[in-house]
Amino acid sequence: MTIHLADTSGDADYKGRIGNLIRDARKHRGLTQLQLAERLGTSQSAINRIEKGHQNLSLEMLARIGAALDSEIVALGAGPTHLRVKGPTTLSGSIDVKTSKNAGVALLCASLLNRGRTTLRKVARIEEVNRLLEVLNSLGVQTRWINHDNDLEIVPPRDLDLSQIDAAAARRTRSVIMFLGPLLHRADDTFELPYAGGCNLGTRTVEPHLSALRPFGLDVKATDGWYHAQANRTVQPGRPIVLTERGDTVTENALMAAALHPGTTVIRNASSNYMVQDLCFYLQELGVEIEGVGTTTLTVTGREEIDVDVDYSPSEDPIEAMSLLAAAIVTRSSITIRRAPIEFLEIELAMLEEMGFRYERSEEYVAANGHTRLVDLVTHPSDLVAPRDKIHPMPFPGLNIDNLPFFAVIAATAHGQTYIHDWVYDNRAIYLTDLNKLGGRVTLLDPHRVQIEGPTSWTGAELMCPPALRPAVVVLLAMLASKGTSVLRGTYVIHRGYEDLAERLSSLGADIETFRDI
Numbered sequence: 001m002t003i004h005l006a007d008t009s010g011d012a013d014y015k016g017r018i019g020n021l022i023r024d025a026r027k028h029r030g031l032t033q034l035q036l037a038e039r040l041g042t043s044q045s046a047i048n049r050i051e052k053g054h055q056n057l058s059l060e061m062l063a064r065i066g067a068a069l070d071s072e073i074v075a076l077g078a079g080p081t082h083l084r085v086k087g088p089t090t091l092s093g094s095i096d097v098k099t100s101k102n103a104g105v106a107l108l109c110a111s112l113l114n115r116g117r118t119t120l121r122k123v124a125r126i127e128e129v130n131r132l133l134e135v136l137n138s139l140g141v142q143t144r145w146i147n148h149d150n151d152l153e154i155v156p157p158r159d160l161d162l163s164q165i166d167a168a169a170a171r172r173t174r175s176v177i178m179f180l181g182p183l184l185h186r187a188d189d190t191f192e193l194p195y196a197g198g199c200n201l202g203t204r205t206v207e208p209h210l211s212a213l214r215p216f217g218l219d220v221k222a223t224d225g226w227y228h229a230q231a232n233r234t235v236q237p238g239r240p241i242v243l244t245e246r247g248d249t250v251t252e253n254a255l256m257a258a259a260l261h262p263g264t265t266v267i268r269n270a271s272s273n274y275m276v277q278d279l280c281f282y283l284q285e286l287g288v289e290i291e292g293v294g295t296t297t298l299t300v301t302g303r304e305e306i307d308v309d310v311d312y313s314p315s316e317d318p319i320e321a322m323s324l325l326a327a328a329i330v331t332r333s334s335i336t337i338r339r340a341p342i343e344f345l346e347i348e349l350a351m352l353e354e355m356g357f358r359y360e361r362s363e364e365y366v367a368a369n370g371h372t373r374l375v376d377l378v379t380h381p382s383d384l385v386a387p388r389d390k391i392h393p394m395p396f397p398g399l400n401i402d403n404l405p406f407f408a409v410i411a412a413t414a415h416g417q418t419y420i421h422d423w424v425y426d427n428r429a430i431y432l433t434d435l436n437k438l439g440g441r442v443t444l445l446d447p448h449r450v451q452i453e454g455p456t457s458w459t460g461a462e463l464m465c466p467p468a469l470r471p472a473v474v475v476l477l478a479m480l481a482s483k484g485t486s487v488l489r490g491t492y493v494i495h496r497g498y499e500d501l502a503e504r505l506s507s508l509g510a511d512i513e514t515f516r517d518i
């Protein structure tokens, strides 16, 4: 993938300017061209060409140069990125599923419980994680990517300082709400957090979080864009905490509050979803006792203080695995999806089988967290038919709500009419009608239900990313199957949850270019 220009100054001029920046940064670091080449595993003549502006540079190479020179100037952070997709594509080859966004963000929040060093292995290097790292850094937490495997080291300070919190970063992610559980124990009696942000999926209540934390003595009022929290540490849960919704992050907040509460807490109607399980396994490594992992009743015996150097490997992302399955299905491709967390995909695969999807799966093996069952999946081009019944999500072990949008693009390739019922989010189904701009026939019956008529003859078009992660990826996948050139603008929303998705699809044979307006 190559950076292209949308301005009039010309490609050569742009490459020359980048080359100058790299030369200046190298000199500033006191390195010779040869020394920089050695750091990058390339030749001195390649560095010479880059500095002279005679070399096309991939974003990955620019990132590596930035890391080698410890220099922001080649990070090219400014301006939105867009994708240009040429189709239709047939994919081939193998791809590994990366670790999940949702476990990643939960574990970053949970690291605040620990006074010791947390090392997280192969963390998804995505914008959602970057925003949380910015917030953690602003509290005085030291974080460091320690190698090219995306292993991340987190060292909290003795005392957290919330006075300089990076509110701008915090407001771009909803996950910051999971700071409440740890901060209840680690902050002053009175503290403030900026309102949580994230994708535009309609109203997402925070009330279940507040009522789950109230039994631990946390009282939160929301005014002027801030949560004003008051912790009364003499209050302890006297009876089981019954969640009113089986939410993932609310369960995680309750777990984190319970982890530093030295008594035993019972959490009922807990989510047993994948990210909650990863959090439980991490907390167990910290010495917190948890019974019932994978069920809806969690019994947690916390600790007065946690000060452990811990090493944990979050598991692979079922939503990324589903995204890759959808990519294979809509492009009628045979690919191998390695490291798919099968226990969180079983219902999705059963539904796909009912629609006529053909695939093979390997023997199961265990993820690096020592618990989650993985398989390799080999997809085959399949003629799909619409399912007889509606497709709808349920809390785990149901069809995952974040996987539901992928069934829209899959249904659009199937013969017949498919109904999809998203009872969870007020706004997400609406964005699925963006598929119509590429030739889809998606009818919004009401804000929660769509009817999809297939099969579709996809045609390339230019559109903005819908302001929601999964629908944006769904549009990108339809573009892979679309005839001609498509442009997808403003892809931050995709980078929020996927690491190098365009590059990785390109490595399977997709024709995708990233470009910016500068």
Ligand SMILES: CC(=O)N[C@H]1[C@@H](OP(=O)(O)OP(=O)(O)OC[C@H]2O[C@@H](n3ccc(=O)[nH]c3=O)[C@H](O)[C@@H]2O)O[C@H](CO)[C@@H](O)[C@@H]1O
Binding pocket: 101, 102, 103, 105, 174, 175, 203, 204, 205, 244, 245, 246, 247, 248, 249, 250, 275, 395, 401, 402, 424, 425
């Ligand atoms: C960082 C993270 O882990 N994010 C996930 C988490 O967000 P998170 O846990 O923040 O999800 P929310 O609490 O916002 O719940 C999502 C929506 O579902 C509704 N709801 C949820 C549970 C329930 O039993 N009844 C009910 O009505 C909520 O009111 C809300 O409208 O869970 C969502 C639902 O699985 C996923 O889409 C998100 O990817």
Ligand SMILES: C=C(OP(=O)(O)O)C(=O)O
Binding pocket: 174, 175, 198, 199, 201, 402, 469, 470, 497
């Ligand atoms: C809705 C999602 O996540 P978040 O909770 O980060 O908005 C998602 O992953 O699709």
